[in-house]
Amino acid sequence: xxxxxxxxxxxxxxxxxxxxxxxxxxxxxxxxxxxxxxxxxxxxxxxxxxxxxxxxxxxxxxxxxxxxxxxxxxxxxxxxxxxxxxxxxxxxxxxxxxxxxxxxxxxxxxxxxxxxxxxxxxxxxxxxxxxxxxxxxxxxxxxxxxxxxxxx
Amino acid sequence: xxxxxxxxxxxxxxxxxxxxxxxxxxxxxxxxxxxxxxxxxxxxxxxxxxxxxxxxxxxxxxxxxxxxxxxxxxxxxxxxxxxxxxxxxxxxxxxxxxxxxxxxxxxxxxxxxxxxxxxxxxxxxxxxxxxxxxxxxxxxxxxxxxxxxxxxxxxx
Numbered sequence: 100x101x102x103x104x105x106x107x108x109x110x111x112x113x114x115x116x117x118x119x120x121x122x123x124x125x126x127x128x129x130x131x132x133x134x135x136x137x138x139x140x141x142x143x144x145x146x147x148x149x150x151x152x153x154x155x156x157x158x159x160x161x162x163x164x165x166x167x168x169x170x171x172x173x174x175x176x177x178x179x180x181x182x183x184x185x186x187x188x189x190x191x192x193x194x195x196x197x198x199x200x201x202x203x204x205x206x207x208x209x210x211x212x213x214x215x216x217x218x219x220x221x222x223x224x225x226x227x228x229x230x231x232x233x234x235x236x237x238x239x240x241x242x243x244x245x246x247x248x249x250x251x
Numbered sequence: 252x253x254x255x256x257x258x259x260x261x262x263x264x265x266x267x268x269x270x271x272x273x274x275x276x277x278x279x280x281x282x283x284x285x286x287x288x289x290x291x292x293x294x295x296x297x298x299x300x301x302x303x304x305x306x307x308x309x310x311x312x313x314x315x316x317x318x319x320x321x322x323x324x325x326x327x328x329x330x331x332x333x334x335x336x337x338x339x340x341x342x343x344x345x346x347x348x349x350x351x352x353x354x355x356x357x358x359x360x361x362x363x364x365x366x367x368x369x370x371x372x373x374x375x376x377x378x379x380x381x382x383x384x385x386x387x388x389x390x391x392x393x394x395x396x397x398x399x400x401x402x403x404x405x406x407x
């Protein structure tokens with residue numbers, strides 16, 4: 100796999116304008132900035148990796164679908180619309196192989212992974228008083244993940 | 252033009268993405284007033300709840316007032332705010348003795364968004380998983396949220 104700096108150089112030779120804060124990203128940035136820079140790196144990597152290879156590689160496929168889902172639903176309030184997004188449905192379609200990847204994402208930040216987990220596992224550990232409270236729901240699912248052996 | 256607290260890369264990206272999604276904001280002006288968070292959504296924010304994501308989903312994953320039916324219709328959303336003391340009115344103009352909210356709906360009449368009026372007469376909205384913004388009511392009309400379907404008010 101080529102390095103991030105090699106990919107950046109390739110982009111620059113194609114006269115693609117890469118923001119200087121990405122090229123010169125260092126460690127003296129906040130968590131939000133790091134996240135944006137990480138997503139940018141993944142996007143650039145995605146640009147150079149053929150789709151066929153992504154499909155043979157579940158973590159890469161998951162990441163690609165996750166990015167599509169997050170960018171396609173960022174401003175939506177309707178959970179129905181959020182979970183019916185084609186990329187989210189494809190993540191559900193990946194089946195149990197997606198569970199550790201979803202839980203790993205939930206460890207980084209809360210997001211609307213509950214429908215997917217419920218659909219794939221047939222389980223729902225969230226008690227009624229936690230409904231809608233994403234941080235509590237996430238903590239409950241992560242605890243479930245530990246009990247099931249998905250998280251060490 | 253958006254008013255930015257700090258001109259970091261993250262803020263500039265957020266503003267650009269928001270403006271691409273809601274081009275009317277560029278015309279009418281807006282301010283980003285919070286960091287992005289998935290802790291609550293616009294329906295909760297209009298109800299002044301920042302602890303939960305409100306939606307009447309059939310899977311029972313999300314918060315919805317227990318006495319209100321879990322259906323994605325305008326009538327049901329009106330009922331949810333009526334339970335908080337709001338009643339339907341016609342005029343979105345600021346009235347000193349009333350708090351107002353606006354419910355947006357798509358072309359099929361399905362609720363998509365809610366906004367709450369501020370003392371300034373401007374409106375505040377939570378944009379999905381993203382930031383809160385302060386804006387003119389028409390600033391967020393368009394392909395994402397549709398148009399204002401209902402205005403409601405309650406005494407202060």
